[in-house]
Structures are given as C-alpha cells and as structure tokens.
Amino acid sequence: MTDLMLELAGWAMGTARVRGATYADVRVMDIRQRDLSTKNGQVGTLAESESLGIGVRVIADGAWGFAATDKLTREGVQACAARAVSIAKASALTKRGKLVLAPEQAYADTWQNPYVKDPFRIPLERQLELLLAADKEMSRVAGVTLTETSMQFRRIEQFFASSIGSAIHQVKTQSGCGIVATSFGEHEIQKRSYPNSFGGQHMLAGYELVEALDLVGNARRVGEEAVALHKAVPCPEGTQTLILAGDQLGLQIHESVGHPIELDRVLGQEANMAGTSFLTIEKLGTLRYATEIVNVVADARLEHGPGLGTFGYDDEGVPAQCIPIIQNGRFTGYLSNRETAPVIGLERSGGTMRTESWSRLPIIRMTNVSLLPGTWKFDDLIADTDDAILMETNRSWSIDDKRYQFQFSTEIGWEIRGGKRGRMIKNPSYSGITTEFWNSCDAICGRDHWTLWGTPNCGKGQPMQVMGTGHGAAPARFRNIKIGSAFVK
Amino acid sequence: MSAAGTVREMSRKRKRSAGVAAERLPSHGELRRIAERIFKLSETEETEVQIDVTSDALTRFANNAIHQNMAEQSVAVSVRTVFDGRTARATTNKIDEESLRRVVEASGRLARSQPRNPDLLPMPGPQKYAKVRRFFEATASATPLDRARMVKCVAALAQENDLNAAGIYTTGAFRSLLANSRGLVAEYEYTRAEFSVTMMGEDSSGWAKANEPNVRNLDPEELAARAAAKAAGTCHPREVEPGRYTVILEPAAVLDLVGFLFYDFSATAVADKRSCLNERMGKKVMGENVTLWDDVCHPLQLGAPFDGEGMPRQKVLLVERGVPRNLVFSRGTARKLKKKPTGHGLSLPNEYGEAPMNLVLEGGTSSLEEMIASTERGILVTRLWYIREVDPYEKVMTGMTRDGTFLVEKGRVTGGIKNMRFNQSVLELLSNVELLGPAVRGAGEEATEMVVPAMKVRNFNFTEVTKF
Numbered sequence: 001m002t003d004l005m006l007e008l009a010g011w012a013m014g015t016a017r018v019r020g021a022t023y024a025d026v027r028v029m030d031i032r033q034r035d036l037s038t039k040n041g042q043v044g045t046l047a048e049s050e051s052l053g054i055g056v057r058v059i060a061d062g063a064w065g066f067a068a069t070d071k072l073t074r075e076g077v078q079a080c081a082a083r084a085v086s087i088a089k090a091s092a093l094t095k096r097g098k099l100v101l102a103p104e105q106a107y108a109d110t111w112q113n114p115y116v117k118d119p120f121r122i123p124l125e126r127q128l129e130l131l132l133a134a135d136k137e138m139s140r141v142a143g144v145t146l147t148e149t150s151m152q153f154r155r156i157e158q159f160f161a162s163s164i165g166s167a168i169h170q171v172k173t174q175s176g177c178g179i180v181a182t183s184f185g186e187h188e189i190q191k192r193s194y195p196n197s198f199g200g201q202h203m204l205a206g207y208e209l210v211e212a213l214d215l216v217g218n219a220r221r222v223g224e225e226a227v228a229l230h231k232a233v234p235c236p237e238g239t240q241t242l243i244l245a246g247d248q249l250g251l252q253i254h255e256s257v258g259h260p261i262e263l264d265r266v267l268g269q270e271a272n273m274a275g276t277s278f279l280t281i282e283k284l285g286t287l288r289y290a291t292e293i294v295n296v297v298a299d300a301r302l303e304h305g306p307g308l309g310t311f312g313y314d315d316e317g318v319p320a321q322c323i324p325i326i327q328n329g330r331f332t333g334y335l336s337n338r339e340t341a342p343v344i345g346l347e348r349s350g351g352t353m354r355t356e357s358w359s360r361l362p363i364i365r366m367t368n369v370s371l372l373p374g375t376w377k378f379d380d381l382i383a384d385t386d387d388a389i390l391m392e393t394n395r396s397w398s399i400d401d402k403r404y405q406f407q408f409s410t411e412i413g414w415e416i417r418g419g420k421r422g423r424m425i426k427n428p429s430y431s432g433i434t435t436e437f438w439n440s441c442d443a444i445c446g447r448d449h450w451t452l453w454g455t456p457n458c459g460k461g462q463p464m465q466v467m468g469t470g471h472g473a474a475p476a477r478f479r480n481i482k483i484g485s486a487f488v489k
Numbered sequence: 490m491s492a493a494g495t496v497r498e499m500s501r502k503r504k505r506s507a508g509v510a511a512e513r514l515p516s517h518g519e520l521r522r523i524a525e526r527i528f529k530l531s532e533t534e535e536t537e538v539q540i541d542v543t544s545d546a547l548t549r550f551a552n553n554a555i556h557q558n559m560a561e562q563s564v565a566v567s568v569r570t571v572f573d574g575r576t577a578r579a580t581t582n583k584i585d586e587e588s589l590r591r592v593v594e595a596s597g598r599l600a601r602s603q604p605r606n607p608d609l610l611p612m613p614g615p616q617k618y619a620k621v622r623r624f625f626e627a628t629a630s631a632t633p634l635d636r637a638r639m640v641k642c643v644a645a646l647a648q649e650n651d652l653n654a655a656g657i658y659t660t661g662a663f664r665s666l667l668a669n670s671r672g673l674v675a676e677y678e679y680t681r682a683e684f685s686v687t688m689m690g691e692d693s694s695g696w697a698k699a700n701e702p703n704v705r706n707l708d709p710e711e712l713a714a715r716a717a718a719k720a721a722g723t724c725h726p727r728e729v730e731p732g733r734y735t736v737i738l739e740p741a742a743v744l745d746l747v748g749f750l751f752y753d754f755s756a757t758a759v760a761d762k763r764s765c766l767n768e769r770m771g772k773k774v775m776g777e778n779v780t781l782w783d784d785v786c787h788p789l790q791l792g793a794p795f796d797g798e799g800m801p802r803q804k805v806l807l808v809e810r811g812v813p814r815n816l817v818f819s820r821g822t823a824r825k826l827k828k829k830p831t832g833h834g835l836s837l838p839n840e841y842g843e844a845p846m847n848l849v850l851e852g853g854t855s856s857l858e859e860m861i862a863s864t865e866r867g868i869l870v871t872r873l874w875y876i877r878e879v880d881p882y883e884k885v886m887t888g889m890t891r892d893g894t895f896l897v898e899k900g901r902v903t904g905g906i907k908n909m910r911f912n913q914s915v916l917e918l919l920s921n922v923e924l925l926g927p928a929v930r931g932a933g934e935e936a937t938e939m940v941v942p943a944m945k946v947r948n949f950n951f952t953e954v955t956k957f
Contacts, residue, residue: 037840038840039761039840040761042606042608042840043603043604043606043838044838044839044840044841045838045839045840046576046577046578046599046600046602046603046838047577047578047579047580047599047838048578048579048580048595048599049567049579049580049581050580050581050582050583050592051565051580051581051582052582052583053563053582063555063558064555064556064557064558065558065559065633066557066558066559066560067559067560067561068559068560068561068562068563069561069562069563070562070563070564070582070583071562080562083560084560086633087546087558087559087560087633088558090548090555090558090632090633090634090636090637091548091555091558091633091637093555093634093637093638093640093641094550094553094554094555094637094640094641094644095554095555096552096553096554097554123602124598124599124602124603125602125603128602128603128604132604145761145762146761146762146763148840182761182762182763184762184763184767184882187768187882188880188882188883189762189763189880189881189882267551267552268551268552268653268655268689269551269552269556269557269655270551270655271551271653271655271687271689272549272551272655272656272657272685272686272687272696273657273685273934275874275891278956359561359563360559360561361557361559363557395879396877396878396879396887397877398875398876398877398887398888398889398910399875399889400874400875400889400891400908400910400955400957401874401875401889401891401892402955402956402957404955404956404957405889405910405953405954405955405956407887407910407912407952407953409879427880429879431910431952431953433955433956462547462549462557462657462659463545463547463559463659485912485952485953486879486885486887486912486952487879487880487885487912488912488952
C-alpha cells in the first residue's frame with residue numbers, strides 16, 4: 001500500500017506546484033472498520049467497511065484550498081489537486097492578512113502503535129460469541145428490559161507528504177467495546193453501562209483490550225444496578241461535596257478543559273457552530289484555572305499511553321508532543337497548529353491537527369488531554385469525606401458555546417457519609433462554571449486509580465468530523481458544587 | 490449607502506462564475522451497471538446493493554474572511570447478502586472488479602459468521618414510489634467563486650456594522666441507487682444549498698441559517714442582515730433570574746428541541762421500552778394544538794421516498810391534536826408486531842428498526858410579532874445549543890440559549906439577556922403551546938431538518954444563567 005500511496009501523493013504534489021500552490025500537503029488514507037452489536041440476545045449490526053482516498057490541501061494566492069477524491073487514477077488525483085488550487089484562489093477573494101505557518105522540519109518516518117492481537121484476525125464468531133454471552137448475562141437479571149452490547153475496530157493506514165519534504169507513513173489500530181442494561185419500570189428508564197457509557201472504552205490497542213475488560217464478568221452487576229436504580233434515593237438539590245469517578249471526570253476534562261483550549265475556537269474560527277472560548281489569549285500564563293494540585297497536559301506521545309489521541313505525527317506533519325495546559329493550577333498552554341501558533345507568538349505548532357478521513361480538512365483536535373494523577377488512595381479519599389455524593393458514568397452532558405457553564409448527569413451516584421459509601425442515588429446531576437469548578441478541587445487520586453479513557457465521538461468542524469480523543473483521569477473531589485438542578489420539576 | 494444597500498448592490502454585480510464547478514455525478518444508468526456487476530459476482534441467496542455518489546463543497550468563513558474551503562467527490566458501494574437466515578453488510582469506495590468481488594465476499598463471510606435469525610424476512614420485490622423533484626442544476630453547478638463572492642458580500646455587511654461574521658456556504662449534489670436481486674430498484678437524487686451565519690459584536694451575537702434544494706431560493710444576504718440585526722439587538726445583555734418563563738421559540742429552536750422526539754415514534758423503540766411513548770399511545774400527552782406528521786413528500790421536506798430496504802415511505806399521522814396515534818414500522822418490526830410496514834425501516838442489519846425522518850409539525854397563523862405583542866414578560870429565543878437528554882421517559886432535555894436571546898416586556902422586545910440553561914420536558918413543552926406560527930422548513934444544528942412553526946410556550950424551565 002505504501003508504494004501506491006507514495007505514487008498518489010507524488011501526482012498530487014506535482015500538479016499543485018504546477019498550478020501555483022506555494023504550499024501543499026497530501027493525506028492518502030486507507031480506513032478499515034468493523035462494527036458488531038447485539039440487542040436482546042440477537043445480532044444487531046454486523047458490518048465492515050473500507051475507504052481509500054486522497055485529500056489535498058494547498059495555499060495559493062495566500063489562501064487555503066482543499067479537495068478530496070476517491071478516483072485514484074493519475075487523472076483523478078491530478079484533477080483533485082487542480083481543484084484544490086482553484087478553490088484556494090477563490091478563497092483569496094476574501095483573505096485577510098498574510099497567512100504565516102510556524103516553521104517545521106521535514107520528516108521521513110514510519111510509525112505504528114503497538115498491539116498484541118490484531119482485532120481483524122480474531123474470528124467474527126468468537127467476537128459475537130463474547131457479545132452474546134455478555135448480553136445473555138445481563139438479560140438474566142429480572143427487571144432488565146433491554147440489553148445491548150457492541151464492539152468496534154478501526155485501522156487507519158495513512159501517508160502524509162508535504163511540499164516542505166515530509167513523507168510520513170503511519171498505521172493506527174483502534175479497539176473498543178461496551179455493554180448496556182436498561183430497565184423500564186415505575187414510569188422511568190434507568191440504565192447502567194460498562195466500562196463506560198456511549199460505546200464503552202476505546203483505545204489505540206488490539207483485541208487484548210476487549211479481553212482485559214471482561215464484559216461477561218461485569219454484565220450481571222450492570223444489570224442489577226440498572227434495576228436497583230428504580231428504588232434508589234433521588235439526588236437531592238443543593239450545594240454539596242462531589243466526588244467524580246474517573247469515567248465521568250474524563251468527560252468533564254474533555255468539555256471544560258479540552259475544548260476551551262483549542263486555539264481555533266479562541267481565534268473565532270469555529271464561532272458559527274462549535275463556538276468560541278472564554279480562554280481569550282490574555283489569560284495565557286495568568287489565569288488561575290484550578291487549584292494548585294491540578295495539572296493537565298495534552299500529550300499525544302505513546303509514553304502517555306495508548307489513547308485515542310496518541311500518534312507519531314499530526315495530520316500537518318508535526319511530531320507528537322506533550323503540551324502543559326494547566327501547571328499547578330495556572331493556565332499555561334493551548335492546542336495549536338502551524339497556522340494559529342504564530343498568531344499568539346509561539347515558535348512551533350503544538351501538533352494537534354487531525355482529520356477524520358481523507359475527505360476532510362485537518363483541524364485542531366484534542367490529543368490526550370489528561371489530568372495528571374494526584375496522591376490519594378481512593379479508600380482514603382472516601383474515608384476523608386464526611387458528606388458527599390460520588391457520581392459515576394456519564395448520562396448527559398451539555399456546556400455553553402464559550403465553555404463556561406456546564407451541566408452533567410450520571411447513571412448512578414452513591415452517598416458518602418462519615419467516610420463510608422452509603423445508599424445508591426438515582427438521577428444524579430451537577431452543574432457549575434468551569435473555572436469555579438476546577439478551583440474547588442481539593443483531592444485527586446493517584447496513579448493506581450488513573451485510566452486513560454477514550455472518547456470516540458467528539459464532533460467538531462463544518463462539515464462535522466467525528467474524532468477520538470483521550471482523557472486520563474483518576475477519581476477527584478470537588479467542594480461546594482451545585483447538584484440536582486437537572487431533575488427539579 | 491447603507492450596509493444592506495451595499496450588499497444588494499454587490500449581489501446585483503454577482504455573475505455565474507466560470508470557476509471549477511463540482512464534478513459530474515455518475516448517472517443512475519451508471520449506478521445500475523455497477524449494481525448489475527455485483528449481482529453477477531454474488532452467489533448468496535439474496536443480494537442488496539446501495540450506491541451513493543457525492544459531490545459536495547463547503548466554504549467556511551470567520552473573522553470576515555474565508556479560512557477553510559473544501560470540495561469532495563466520493564462513492565460508497567454497500568452490499569448486503571443473505572445466507573440461510575443470516576445477513577450482513579460490507580461497504581467499499583472502490584469500484585474496480587477486484588474490489589467489488591472482495592466486498593461481496595466480505596458481506597458473505599460476515600453473514601455466515603453469526604447464528605441464524607428466524608425473524609429475517611426475504612428481501613422485498615419491485616415497488617412504486619412517489620415522484621419528488623429535489624435536484625437542481627443551479628445548485629449542482631455552483632462554483633467556489635460563486636460562494637466566495639457571496640461571502641465577500643456578507644463580510645462587507647459585517648464590517649460596515651462593526652461586526653465579525655462567521656459561517657458556512659455549502660452546495661452539493663447527491664445521487665443514490667438501492668437495488669436487490671429480487672428486482673427492486675429505487676433511485677433518488679437531490680441537491681442541497683445551505684447558508685449559516687453568526688454575527689458577533691463586542692458582547693453580543695446573532696445567527697441565521699437556511700437550506701434549500703435550489704440555491705436560487707437561498708438568500709444569504711437576507712440571512713446575514715437578520716443575524717446582524719440580532720447582534721445589534723443583544724448588545725449589553727442583562728442578566729435575568731432563572732425560573733419559569735413564557736418563551737417565544739423561533740423555528741430553529743423548536744426544530745432542535747422537538748426533533749429529539751423522532752426516534753420515540755419508532756415501533757422498535759416502544760417495543761424495547763426506551764421510548765417516551767411507551768404506555769402513552771392513545772393518551773393525551775400534548776396540547777390540543779399539536780399535530781405531527783411524517784411526510785417525505787411535503788413540499789418543504791427533503792429525503793428519498795423509500796426506506797433502507799426500498800419500501801415506499803408513507804405519510805403517517807404521528808400525533809393528532811395532542812394524542813400519539815401511530816408509530817412507524819419497518820418490514821421486520823411490522824411482521825413481529827402484526828402491523829403493516831410504513832416504509833421507515835433503516836438499512837439492514839441494525840438493532841434500531843425504523844424512524845420517521847421527515848417530521849412536519851402543523852403550524853398556526855400567529856406571526857412572531859403577534860406572539861411578542863401578546864407577551865407581558867417572556868424570553869424570545871433564536872437558537873438552542875448542546876441539547877442532551879436528561880430523562881428519557883419524561884423527555885427532559887437540557888441545553889443553552891445562544892446567539893440572540895431577548896427579554897420581552899409589555900408586548901415588546903426590550904433588549905438582549907445573558908444566555909440561560911434550560912431543563913425542559915418536551916412533552917410538557919408541547920402541552921403548553923399558546924400560539925403557533927406558520928410551519929416553515931427549519932434549519933438548526935442538533936436535529937435533522939423538519940417543517941416546524943415558531944411557537945409561544947408558557948412555563949418554560951430555565952435553571953441557570955451563564956456569563957455572557
């Protein structure tokens with residue numbers, strides 16, 4: 001495949017140069033995906049797909065143009081590159097200021113994430129057997145009215161070339177799975193998911209991830225909790241201490257740290273749909289984002305872990321980096337690309353440009369935006385807490401278009417009283433203002449409790465692109481948080 | 490000259506560009522020939538082929554300049570085979586002989602890997618479909634230069650008003666074919682033009698959006714002027730206390746809230762007990778003035794007149810004067826529940842069954858001005874944002890107002906207010922509708938397009954306020 005990709009990229013680069021592009025980069029991507037699901041003991045979705053194509057991005061007349069095609073003949077690729085240049089020249093009609101890209105070296109490299117078991121070589125029968133076994137186990141619980149399971153595997157082989165001389169080949173293999181039990185009764189719907197809601201856990205890993213998660217072993221508990229929620233205590237309304245489990249905290253980081261630090265949002269480029277950000281550039285280095293114990297990084301390097309935001313190079317040919325976002329509570333960094341970095345005086349892109357497929361422009365995306373572990377053991381944290389609610393597994397999430405005001409609800413909660421976990425709580429929710437929330441964090445659990453969660457469904461851009469992001473988190477405690485307003489009648 | 494005058498003048502000077510138009514889409518004849526090649530390659534009992542070809546382009550602007558500008562040409566060939574009560578799907582974007590052979594084999598391999606499904610029905614035979622005209626050459630042949638010139642007009646309007654414009658202008662053409670080895674052939678083609686604009690001031694913003702199959706019916710200048718007026722009207726926003734308010738929801742806000750109901754009308758969702766209509770069919774759960782249809786042939790709707798299996802989409806009365814009357818059924822669900830299919834099935838195999846995709850909420854005769862004039866104290870909402878389901882059975886949704894939220898006092902708009910979070914049951918909302926405007930083709934961000942009216946609603950539940 002590499003030889004073909006190299007040839008396609010060469011045709012595109014040649015045409016772009018001849019047509020007048022002053023800069024060009026090309027992504028040839030071959031994407032393979034397998035989706036399996038079951039519902040109520042029967043196979044639901046069973047599908048595979050493959051998609052191979054080329055996307056050409058150019059600067060001509062000082063403006064951007066992009067075209068993509070899956071007609072991979074010489075004529076098709078050259079026409080695509082010519083179209084990209086024409087589009088750039090049309091863009092120049094309303095360009096504003098000089099387009100400057102942060103300097104970057106040329107790289108010739110190959111990279112792929114490690115994995116133990118190729119998920120595409122595991123027999124489908126075995127994968128379905130596992131899902132059906134988990135499905136059956138959940139359905140054994142009286143009161144469970146709907147059982148669902150799913151697996152998803154993705155392999156992206158891509159070749160990047162640019163007019164500064166880069167030639168980068170990468171292969172990423174991604175696996176994910178999850179189960180959900182739903183119970184309808186007493187005029188309410190309750191559900192529990194494992195290992196996370198909205199598709200489960202996803203990582204840059206092979207089938208070993210699925211085996212390690214032990215879906216079948218967790219299925220009965222998931223079913224029992226879904227049913228038990230009907231009889232649980234409703235979440236009270238008021239102001240209280242909140243402990244977030246790692247799965248929910250991962251999404252809290254995503255929404256209230258990951259999105260506001262995207263520099264394209266900050267500079268207004270996403271204003272029409274995704275929105276802007278409260279993190280205007282004068283806040284860099286000065287804003288007290290959080291308490292001193294809070295440290296957040298955006299780390300795309302493999303040493304951070306096999307997250308959905310891990311890669312060798314971004315889709316602009318910039319190597320993976322670790323960017324300090326919050327250091328000891330102070331706001332210190334944005335997610336940037338080669339175009340936006342110079343706007344705020346950075347010498348180099350932070351390497352966060354990513355694209356969903358060959359047919360889409362790369363845009364600034366979260367890599368692995370992670371809260372670094374603290375020092376607490378989870379049992380000690382509970383023992384140290386007098387009166388709180390522990391909330392686990394996201395159920396709904398919403399935040400305003402500048403990323404100030406948010407509201408989350410979770411599938412399940414637990415009373416913490418006098419240092420002990422008490423009654424189950426149903427319909428838990430909490431809300432707040434981003435910086436006030438992070439400035440109320442007074443305890444973070446340690447590395448033993450830290451998981452690099454995968455969010456496979458982050459939407460951004462026009463046309464909309466769905467991207468996977470990673471978020472490392474351990475349980476943490478927050479004081480004086482508003483809880484329960486989502487369900488007040 | 491006023492800003493609006495400038496825009497009109499620039500618009501008059503607009504000419505059809507000789508720039509690079511979208512690439513020609515393959516004809517339905519060409520798509521049929523690909524399908525025939527696949528049928529010859531397939532050795533399974535039944536074979537279904539879905540082919541979609543796309544030529545799409547999107548010009549994106551922010552800070553009064555184009556910053557992203559793209560075009561895409563693609564094909565997707567999806568094959569579903571059936572083997573002894575088992576079915577599965579494989580998809581490729583390559584149409585050479587070897588790739589088609591591989592996609593057929595992949596579908597068969599997937600199908601054979603699973604247990605037999607006793608509920609799987611034979612594929613349907615040939616069907617008859619309603620005729621809809623939704624392909625317009627003017628849209629298909631729009632060029633990057635056409636879009637750029639219009640963006641330049643809009644940027645000029647923004648600059649003259651000390652505003653900052655961001656948005657999209659997109660044009661695209663799409664053609665599809667669904668055929669199966671029992672002789673069913675279903676064809677559809679459409680074009681789509683969409684313009685969305687946000688105008689931002691120092692502490693305010695306004696938004697407008699519309700889409701049309703025919704680009705000539707789209708009026709970006711009018712949308713830009715409307716967004717600019719909203720931005721001007723919301724400057725120096727006041728903060729009002731959260732609580733229960735009378736709200737006047739513009740069509741985009743209605744669309745994005747009510748649109749979340751669509752899957753609740755799936756017979757599978759009700760059978761799975763995850764629909765808010767479970768145990769509520771035939772009961773009055775909305776107001777007398779709420780009547781909802783699914784109607785793909787409505788003149789303001791878009792969409793193919795057939796479903797994922799090629800069954801003709803029927804017009805279905807979902808809610809009649811506040812009472813949920815009917816659900817939609819795929820062939821499989823209809824067979825299980827002893828009902829007739831309504832032509833709303835999703836592509837097989839899937840676990841979701843069916844869904845109405847062309848909702849039409851009947852409107853009334855009240856204008857937005859009349860709604861405002863009749864309101865003692867309330868909030869006028871342009872647009873909602875980040876709507877998510879909090880309680881699936883009571884259908885409580887949360888989200889924020891955005892880009893044009895106004896206070897109405899004593900029958901008139903008295904200024905902008907800071908944006909607010911709501912936690913609101915859609916069923917309760919539709920029980921509290923006081924006035925309805927004429928139904929229009931709405932365009933939002935959260936739901937697929939529907940035909941909806943503006944509405945005045947009492948007791949809308951705002952729970953918190955943000956900082957802008």
